[in-house]
Amino acid sequence: MSEIVFEGVTRRFPLPRGGEFLAIDRIDLRIEEKEFVAIVGPSGCGKTTLMRMAAGLDFPTDGRVLVGGKEVTGPGPERAVVFQQFALLPWKTVRQNIGFGLMCKGTPKAQADAAIAHYVELMGLAGHEDSFPHQLSGGMQQRVAIARAYVMQPAALLMDEPFGALDAQTRIVMQEELVRLARRNPRTVIFITHAVDEAIYLADRVVVMGRKPGRIIETIDIRPLREDGGWEAMPVEEVMDTPSFTHMRSRIWKLLKAREQERPAVPASNPAPVPAK
Amino acid sequence: MARRRDRNFLGPSGTVLGIGEFWALTIAGFVLFFAVWSGVAASGWLPAHLLPSPLAVWDTLVRLWHNPFAGHVYAAHLAASVERFLMGWAIAVGIGIPLGLLMGWYRLLDEIVTPLFDAMRFVAPLAWVPLAALWFGTGIGGPLLIIFVGSFAPCVISAYRGARLVEPRLVEAAQTLGASSRQVITHVLIPGALPSIIAGLRVSAGLGWQSLVGSELIVVGAGLGYLMVQGQGNLNTSVVIAGMVGIGVVGFAIDVLLRAVEQTFKRRWGQG
Numbered sequence: 001m002s003e004i005v006f007e008g009v010t011r012r013f014p015l016p017r018g019g020e021f022l023a024i025d026r027i028d029l030r031i032e033e034k035e036f037v038a039i040v041g042p043s044g045c046g047k048t049t050l051m052r053m054a055a056g057l058d059f060p061t062d063g064r065v066l067v068g069g070k071e072v073t074g075p076g077p078e079r080a081v082v083f084q085q086f087a088l089l090p091w092k093t094v095r096q097n098i099g100f101g102l103m104c105k106g107t108p109k110a111q112a113d114a115a116i117a118h119y120v121e122l123m124g125l126a127g128h129e130d131s132f133p134h135q136l137s138g139g140m141q142q143r144v145a146i147a148r149a150y151v152m153q154p155a156a157l158l159m160d161e162p163f164g165a166l167d168a169q170t171r172i173v174m175q176e177e178l179v180r181l182a183r184r185n186p187r188t189v190i191f192i193t194h195a196v197d198e199a200i201y202l203a204d205r206v207v208v209m210g211r212k213p214g215r216i217i218e219t220i221d222i223r224p225l226r227e228d229g230g231w232e233a234m235p236v237e238e239v240m241d242t243p244s245f246t247h248m249r250s251r252i253w254k255l256l257k258a259r260e261q262e263r264p265a266v267p268a269s270n271p272a273p274v275p276a277k
Numbered sequence: 278m279a280r281r282r283d284r285n286f287l288g289p290s291g292t293v294l295g296i297g298e299f300w301a302l303t304i305a306g307f308v309l310f311f312a313v314w315s316g317v318a319a320s321g322w323l324p325a326h327l328l329p330s331p332l333a334v335w336d337t338l339v340r341l342w343h344n345p346f347a348g349h350v351y352a353a354h355l356a357a358s359v360e361r362f363l364m365g366w367a368i369a370v371g372i373g374i375p376l377g378l379l380m381g382w383y384r385l386l387d388e389i390v391t392p393l394f395d396a397m398r399f400v401a402p403l404a405w406v407p408l409a410a411l412w413f414g415t416g417i418g419g420p421l422l423i424i425f426v427g428s429f430a431p432c433v434i435s436a437y438r439g440a441r442l443v444e445p446r447l448v449e450a451a452q453t454l455g456a457s458s459r460q461v462i463t464h465v466l467i468p469g470a471l472p473s474i475i476a477g478l479r480v481s482a483g484l485g486w487q488s489l490v491g492s493e494l495i496v497v498g499a500g501l502g503y504l505m506v507q508g509q510g511n512l513n514t515s516v517v518i519a520g521m522v523g524i525g526v527v528g529f530a531i532d533v534l535l536r537a538v539e540q541t542f543k544r545r546w547g548q549g
Contacts, residue, residue, distance in 0.1 A: 057449050077455035087450035091468040091545075100464070101454035132545070152454065 001068045002078070002155030002188045004031040004054050008063035011049055011214075023049050025213035026063070034186040038203035040196055042256065046214025047192045051158050054190055055081045067156060077101050080149035084161040086141045088133040094120070094144050095129040101152045119147040122181070139170035143177075150181065156188040163198065175201060176236050183232075196252050197240055201231075208255050217255055222248070329515040337515035338522065346516060347507035349499050355523055357499035358489055361417070365424025365492070366485045373432025373481070374474060378466060380433070381440020394433065402427035402488035410495045420492035420500075427488030428481035435477020439470025472542055479535040486528045 011024040024046040031037045039047045052058035053065045056075040065072045067079060075081075080101075088097050095116055102112040120126055123143040133141050142162060149157055163171045175198060182189065182202070193199050199206045200222055208217045225248060226232070231239045239245055294302070311331050317323070318330035325333070341351040349357070380387040405426050409419035443466055451465045493502025501520045508516030 055453055057453070075449065075452040077453070079453065081450065081453040083446055083450060085446065087444070087446045089447060089451070089465065089468070091471075092464075100451070100456075104451075104455040104457070104460050148454070 001033065003033045003035075003068065004156060004188060004190065005029070005066040006050070006053075006063070007066065009050070009053065009060045009065060010062040011046065011053070011058070012061045022213040024060075025215045027214075027216055029207065029216060029219075031188055031190060033188055036182055036186075036189040036191065036202060036204045037207060038191040038193060038199035038205075039207045039209060040193055040199045040252065040256070041209030041214075042211055043194065044214075045209040045211035047209050048160055049214070050209075051081075051160050051190050051192050054156070055079055055158050057081075077105060077152045078154050079156045079158060080152050080154035082142075082145050082149050082157070082159040082162045084164050086133070086138075086145045086165075088141055088144055088148075090133055093130050093132055094125060094136070097133065097144055098147045098151055100148065105152075115151050119151045122150075123147045123177070137170075138166050139174060142166060142174060146178070146181075150185070154187065156190070158190050160192045161194070162191075163195075164193070171198075172236050178202060179236075196249050196256075200225075200245060200248050200252070201236060201239060206252065208252055210256070220248070220252070326512060327514055329518065334515045334518045334522065337513075338519045341504075341516065341519055347499075347504050351504075351519070351523070354499050354501050354504045354520075355527065357503075358493065358501040358523075359527065361420050361492070361500060362424055362486055362489055364417075365421040366428050366482060368421065369425045369428040369432050369481060369485065370478065373429050374436045374477075377433040377436025377438075377474075377477075378440045378462070378470060380437045381443075381470070382462065382466060387437070394430070398430045400426075402484075403491040406491055406494060409492070415495060415497045419495045420489075423488050423492035424485045428485030431477045431481035431484060435473045435480070436470055439473030439477075440466055442473060443469030472539070475535070475539045475542060479532060479539065482531050482535060483528065486524070486531060490524065 006027050006029040009024060009027045010022070012020040012022050015021055027050065029050075039050065041047050049058055053060055054067065054072065056072045056079065059065075059072075072079075089100065092100065098119060099112050099116045102115060107115070116129075120129055123146060125140065125143055125147065128136060128140065133144065136144070142165075146162070163174050166174060179202060191199070191202055204221070204223050206220045206222055208220070209215065210217045225244050229239070229242050229244050231242075231245075234242075240249075315330055315332075318325070318328050318333075329337070338351065343350065345353075347354070376390070380390055402423050405423050406419075409422045413419035413422065447465050447469060448461055451461050456464065489500075490502035490505065493500040494506060496503050501523050505517045505520035508514070508520065
């Protein structure tokens with residue numbers, strides 16, 4: 001019921017001095033129900049735009065985006081978004097931030113409090129319920145942002161480089177937590193990242209994108225690797241040292257690199273637009 | 278003033294001043310000002326009825342406090358002015374803040390109102406006095422209009438800026454969590470614009486209070502401006518200056534109060 005389908009999706013942005021920039025060129029992609037798909041690619045390949053279109057924050061110039069069989073016409077709580085810079089409301093406490101979506105939905109208070117308490121516990125935020133975001137570290141803020149998305153029980157979870165702003169150590173902890181959450185509570189997930197490691201470790205499938213124009217280069221199924229390698233039982237740093245993992249990583253790197261080199265020199269008159277954040 | 282203790286102050290060459298030095302310099306400034314005033318008044322360059330000494334003004338203040346002048350004691354004039362100011366300011370805030378927020382939210386409104394606004398704002402509050410007198414005579418409407426005109430613009434501008442400065446990402450985040458337009462306005466736009474709004478309230482209160490005397494030129498009854506005009510009519514300079522002292526002190530008090538509110542919000546949201 002919550003599969004995400006991109007059908008011939010094209011997105012052009014008007015340039016400030018006239019003309020258009022082709023950000024995404026005829027992308028077809030199907031993400032199955034409860035499948036975790038990571039999208040990797042260089043900046044400017046349109047991966048964030050793709051996610052924003054699934055969220056209903058941006059719309060295709062041509063083609064269609066369908067979630068659960070229905071065309072996306074705007075944002076909605078059944079498609080929760082975790083933003084790169086967390087986007088917590090600074091004037092609300094941790095509890096109020098996590099409960100914001102429930103409040104909008106009109107969930108009864110007792111029920112909302114129970115749900116909030118559950119995710120506070122799950123995300124290791126106990127004792128910080130009444131803190132304001134600026135009083136927390138980056139890692140904790142991101143946990144609040146993830147809890148805020150999960151508490152809505154969304155059919156689809158859209159994550160835009162959620163760990164991009166974290167230091168390496170926090171990042172590893174958060175990756176493990178996300179894997180734990182995803183196993184316990186599977187959702188349809190689009191996970192945008194430019195970190196190849198992270199994509200392979202987290203995803204069922206990795207979509208490799210190239211730029212100018214933004215398009216899919218290859219889609220790789222990671223599930224056989226994970227099952228054969230027994231990754232589930234291993235800590236993240238060990239997984240990343242296994243030969244199958246490093247082999248996959250260099251394969252994806254080569255894909256990304258080859259595409260960069262075969263592109264012709266870009267005329268300076270056609271600057272990449274800043275993707276709408 | 279205990280809060281001042283944890284702050285530092287920059288001296289003339291960027292050196293940090295201690296709290297004691299800060300107050301010493303502040304007091305020194307006032308002492309110098311009163312010394313020069315007393316000196317000039319005592320020298321006899323200007324007749325005493327044109328430039329009374331600080332002590333004479335103080336005596337007048339004490340006298341005005343106990344004995345009615347122009348119909349009322351000093352406190353009653355003060356209260357009349359403050360009441361008039363609060364009413365005019367409240368109207369300006371009540372219309373200006375929502376208008377500014379809506380201008381920040383709806384592009385179309387912005388484009389309709391902004392040029393009109395830019396054209397009007399150079400007409401100083403005092404320039405509205407004749408019009409206010411024609412429209413309202415000596416009733417309460419005249420002063421309210423002038424105080425309104427004085428404090429309206431900063432209300433609109435600060436709310437507008439505040440709304441435009443709210444990160445689009447926060448609005449999007451709220452929308453993806455299912456917030457309606459109304460919920461976005463009350464939970465994202467208004468709190469996000471609040472620091473700017475409070476800064477604007479401070480400016481608008483200051484400007485509104487400054488328009489007070491102008492507004493009271495057309496009042497028959499009570500108020501600091503009215504007191505001063507009556508003092509001028511009686512060639513009583515110390516009454517005029519006593520009125521000015523009241524305006525200064527109350528204006529300063531309003532500013533200190535709103536600044537404290539501003540600091541509280543900034544601290545709470547980690548923006549200070």
